[in-house]
Amino acid sequence: MKTQRLTLAQALVKHLAALRIETHDGQIQPYCGGVFTIFGHGNVAGMGEALVAERDRLPTFRAHNEQTMAHAAIAYAKASFRERIMAVSTSIGPGATNLVTAAAVAHVNRLPVLLLPGDVFATRRPDPVLQQIESFAQGDVSASDCFRPVTRYFDRLTRPEQILTALPRAIQMMTDPANCGPACLSLPQDVQAMAFDCPESFLQPELLRFRRPPADARELQAAVELLRGARQPLIVAGGGVLYSQAWDALRAFADAHGVPVVESHGGKSSLPWDHPLNLGAIGVDGVSGANELAREADLVFAVGTRLQDFTTGSHALFPQARLLSLNVQPYDAGKWSGSALVADARTGLEQLAPLLQGWAADPAWSERARRNAATTNARIQQLTTQVPQGVLPYDAEVIGAVRDSAAELGLDSGVQDVALCAAGTLPAELHKLWRASKPGNYHMEYGYSCMGYEVAGGLGVKMARPEQESIVFVGDGSYMMANSELATSLLLGRKMIVVILDNRGYGCIERLQLKTGSPSFNNMLDDCVPEGGERSQIDFALHARAMGADAVHVKDVAELKAAMVKARAATRTQVIVIDTTHTRITDGGCWWEVGIPEVSTRAEVQDAHARYLEAQQAQRV
Numbered sequence: 001m002k003t004q005r006l007t008l009a010q011a012l013v014k015h016l017a018a019l020r021i022e023t024h025d026g027q028i029q030p031y032c033g034g035v036f037t038i039f040g041h042g043n044v045a046g047m048g049e050a051l052v053a054e055r056d057r058l059p060t061f062r063a064h065n066e067q068t069m070a071h072a073a074i075a076y077a078k079a080s081f082r083e084r085i086m087a088v089s090t091s092i093g094p095g096a097t098n099l100v101t102a103a104a105v106a107h108v109n110r111l112p113v114l115l116l117p118g119d120v121f122a123t124r125r126p127d128p129v130l131q132q133i134e135s136f137a138q139g140d141v142s143a144s145d146c147f148r149p150v151t152r153y154f155d156r157l158t159r160p161e162q163i164l165t166a167l168p169r170a171i172q173m174m175t176d177p178a179n180c181g182p183a184c185l186s187l188p189q190d191v192q193a194m195a196f197d198c199p200e201s202f203l204q205p206e207l208l209r210f211r212r213p214p215a216d217a218r219e220l221q222a223a224v225e226l227l228r229g230a231r232q233p234l235i236v237a238g239g240g241v242l243y244s245q246a247w248d249a250l251r252a253f254a255d256a257h258g259v260p261v262v263e264s265h266g267g268k269s270s271l272p273w274d275h276p277l278n279l280g281a282i283g284v285d286g287v288s289g290a291n292e293l294a295r296e297a298d299l300v301f302a303v304g305t306r307l308q309d310f311t312t313g314s315h316a317l318f319p320q321a322r323l324l325s326l327n328v329q330p331y332d333a334g335k336w337s338g339s340a341l342v343a344d345a346r347t348g349l350e351q352l353a354p355l356l357q358g359w360a361a362d363p364a365w366s367e368r369a370r371r372n373a374a375t376t377n378a379r380i381q382q383l384t385t386q387v388p389q390g391v392l393p394y395d396a397e398v399i400g401a402v403r404d405s406a407a408e409l410g411l412d413s414g415v416q417d418v419a420l421c422a423a424g425t426l427p428a429e430l431h432k433l434w435r436a437s438k439p440g441n442y443h444m445e446y447g448y449s450c451m452g453y454e455v456a457g458g459l460g461v462k463m464a465r466p467e468q469e470s471i472v473f474v475g476d477g478s479y480m481m482a483n484s485e486l487a488t489s490l491l492l493g494r495k496m497i498v499v500i501l502d503n504r505g506y507g508c509i510e511r512l513q514l515k516t517g518s519p520s521f522n523n524m525l526d527d528c529v530p531e532g533g534e535r536s537q538i539d540f541a542l543h544a545r546a547m548g549a550d551a552v553h554v555k556d557v558a559e560l561k562a563a564m565v566k567a568r569a570a571t572r573t574q575v576i577v578i579d580t581t582h583t584r585i586t587d588g589g590c591w592w593e594v595g596i597p598e599v600s601t602r603a604e605v606q607d608a609h610a611r612y613l614e615a616q617q618a619q620r621v
Helices: 008-018 046-053 066-079 100-109 143-150 160-174 217-228 239-243 247-257 288-296 345-355 363-385 395-409 426-433 453-464 476-481 485-492 507-515 540-546 557-569 603-616
Strands: 003-007 020-022 028-030 032-037 060-062 085-090 113-119 153-156 182-188 195-199 233-237 261-263 278-281 299-303 322-327 339-342 417-421 442-444 469-475 497-502 550-554 574-579
Touching (some): 003 046, 008 046, 008 182, 008 195, 032 046, 032 066, 066 100, 066 113, 113 143, 113 160, 143 153, 153 160, 217 339, 261 288, 278 363, 288 363, 299 345, 395 417, 395 426, 417 426, 426 442, 426 469, 453 476, 453 485, 469 476, 476 497, 540 550, 557 574
Parallel strands (some): 032 060, 233 261, 261 278, 299 322, 322 339, 417 469, 497 574, 550 574
Antiparallel strands (some): 020 028
């Protein structure tokens, strides 16, 4: 067996640089698109030496914050439909723990990212070192143990030879369609630099391929019987449709059987926005036409969705329907006493097709769905283009201006743009109103709904899809949480457009606070000035310019549209700021369970709790 004398870090980096994957369309691509890192003690020596030696084969990208560089890596994987990843390397201590929130984002959303935090010395000779967390009761605990509950695979390497098994296991998990998620290899700084005789076969890994698990014959037959017995079926398309690249199979199924389709946040863009049977957004932030049919469906066919509470109206939106879940992950397929069809989404739909010949939804149901879809699209056009005068704009009007600015340059926004967001009111409005004609052109982190994902996510999207426009919609609250990767986008030459909607506070939570009976408190900036404090005055355009971006604060929607035309024609990162209101929102949606206090002296809270108890009676059990 031929070997090379290498350090653990060198073997790891060489293996990553050599990895290739066969994508669903048959192309051979590097599996790892690069490594984001901020060097410190714990990775600058071991990983740093390995990365500089392989920089021509495996790019290294310098960032400004560990959490947000991991967000960028996660967005890269999501925009690549999980077919490619990035790795993230950090120092020990706060550099490592800054990754924990991002790990949770990836875990909840079933997205692959390889986390490589530095760890304290395995020998323990210099303990306690700078930034070391000491446990009084457990000698083997370090900060990296925080990753155990928020990763799908965790390993702390205490010998360099352990990389030979640990890294392939991490890769296997990240390429497994059912178990996909973040992997963490915790790397003590001394072990990174230790040498061993590395087999050359490890440096020449086999080509990676994705498996497509078929359905069990009995589950398939049971699913066929359920579908054939349905007259008013409804498909809920989730993120699994996109990760399986099952959009053609979904479209063929809907067309062949006249089954209307609704989309979760994860599944939006599975069908083009103008497909006649695409009812659009379902759930808490769904459109009326989609939720109306959900309440009357006799069978809900959930394809590739984990049935999050926003999709199901906290399981009160369609309790009357039979539930059939096609999902590659048995945990998700078996939720809420439904019938499970465990399979890859595309394979499962293709297996069902020949077994359902001659079956179709009730023609009146299909026709009603087409009318609802047409009515919804007309309503969206109205909401996004008719801008009232004399009042601050709200999100719908901003979305319309951003979308329609593409036409000024002869572009189709539905094809050209990837719209990205994560938290606040904007996800609800984009779910209802954004028009995506191409799979993946709606990029929403709404599993963890992590404030601060947006700017970094926009960078990751642009790195994965350089030919498209990466458009970040972000509220002032989320922008203030994390914005440093705006500077990274300029450093790396990855242009994106960031649209900041400034409603002067946490307007989304302010509305929820009032709706649950509480008074306005600690959300809007102007309500949070204590005695001796000063009213917040943040010039977001000036801030963005200070980081190197081209930025402008527009006074209205007309100026926004003109600024967007210029931004599209630019070659470097653009930021556009517009003042908006949080008091106007788009109608639609359904109930969402939020715990209301049982005891309060406020009549408003008492009334809200009574409504809460009444709404609970409709939940699926």
